[in-house]
Amino acid sequence: MATALPPEDRTPFTIIRDTFEYPAKDTELIFGSDYAHSEYVIPMARFKFFDATGKESTAPSIYIRLGGTFNTQLSNGYQETSGIFGGVEPGKTIGVEGGLAGFTDLLGQVKGSALEAIQKGLANALGAGVGYIGSAGQSGKPQLEFLTRKLFNSFQQVIYQGPRFRSFQLPFNMKPTSYQEAKIMRDIIHTFRVASSPRGNTEDKLAPDDENALINSVTDQNQLDAINALPDEQKRIKLTELGLDAFNNDVGTDITERSNAPLTFGYPDMVQLEFILYKKGSGTPSGVGPNIDDNLDTITMLFQSEYCMIENVGLDYGAQNKMVFLSSPESAEAGDYFPSEVNMTIALKESVLITAGYASAEHGTAGRTIF
Numbered sequence: 001m002a003t004a005l006p007p008e009d010r011t012p013f014t015i016i017r018d019t020f021e022y023p024a025k026d027t028e029l030i031f032g033s034d035y036a037h038s039e040y041v042i043p044m045a046r047f048k049f050f051d052a053t054g055k056e057s058t059a060p061s062i063y064i065r066l067g068g069t070f071n072t073q074l075s076n077g078y079q080e081t082s083g084i085f086g087g088v089e090p091g092k093t094i095g096v097e098g099g100l101a102g103f104t105d106l107l108g109q110v111k112g113s114a115l116e117a118i119q120k121g122l123a124n125a126l127g128a129g130v131g132y133i134g135s136a137g138q139s140g141k142p143q144l145e146f147l148t149r150k151l152f153n154s155f156q157q158v159i160y161q162g163p164r165f166r167s168f169q170l171p172f173n174m175k176p177t178s179y180q181e182a183k184i185m186r187d188i189i190h191t192f193r194v195a196s197s198p199r200g201n202t203e204d205k206l207a208p209d210d211e212n213a214l215i216n217s218v219t220d221q222n223q224l225d226a227i228n229a230l231p232d233e234q235k236r237i238k239l240t241e242l243g244l245d246a247f248n249n250d251v252g253t254d255i256t257e258r259s260n261a262p263l264t265f266g267y268p269d270m271v272q273l274e275f276i277l278y279k280k281g282s283g284t285p286s287g288v289g290p291n292i293d294d295n296l297d298t299i300t301m302l303f304q305s306e307y308c309m310i311e312n313v314g315l316d317y318g319a320q321n322k323m324v325f326l327s328s329p330e331s332a333e334a335g336d337y338f339p340s341e342v343n344m345t346i347a348l349k350e351s352v353l354i355t356a357g358y359a360s361a362e363h364g365t366a367g368r369t370i371f
Helices: 099-108 114-125 134-148 179-195 211-216 221-228 230-261 329-334 355-364
Strands: 029-031 042-050 061-067 076-081 157-163 167-174 199-201 262-266 270-278 298-317 342-350
Touching: 029 179, 061 167, 061 179, 167 298, 179 298, 179 329, 179 342
Parallel strands: 029 061
Antiparallel strands: 042 061, 042 270, 076 157, 167 342, 199 262, 270 298, 298 342
């Protein structure tokens, strides 16, 4: 039977630094394809977990039946920028040693920016008819624009800012049809919550400063001689500063130990997302790919992402303004009562930028029909 945390484990204003555990690595958490769903060909989302360095995590692989639509967007950033002159000749690239050098030489002859020079010359030409005062400079530009009913061209162009990381929003509607499937649902939720949370690092400690650390850290003999040649007063000030640093470190260590708070947080785990077609008992054909386990009933792989960060794990328990709990003789005996419906939303952000070469190679992958 599940029990609440004891009072000593619920101390306020602290951060738990205990070790964490996933469900067993050798198990695969599959939801929505077995039991009452086993007769259908089902699109499944497969999640494989990795640590922050890309090493395979201890978390088990997760398979969840897809629901609704899947949205993927390939976004690129553009920004409107003023003061961009000239044009681009189709098929011609300005080289560093050619046109670019000549263009910078031209700009170097202009006092101030090129845009300011052009606007000032135009203001002098227009100002003769409206009594423009040269000493007003650029501060008179709005007045001049108003009187002449002409607007200075700011020479705007659209400048490319680079690709953006893809984001995925994955909603899952989980309605367990048996006690076993309800337990799988709980393990899936547990895995995502642990994988998306930072690690409380208990190994990083504040180390006291050594008053000779400055001298010992200098390996160059000339620098060492320069430090030893300091006047006594400067040496005394330096030793005082090091002493204060050591005191602050000692106090910081004591505060850290009393608060049970880690000094650093470790990055959460990453995840790789795949979409597959799955049918119970269909067998695994050859040529599906190395990322699909051989013992699974996979028909084909439709989509595969790069490593993704888990930005958000949203859980909605119940539906239609009510919450109903699942029970059976087996679950009642164990003291487990599960929500009959859970809507889980996983928000991911891919860690790799998509280039033209990547998109072309992805399109040529066998069996890939979702991009």
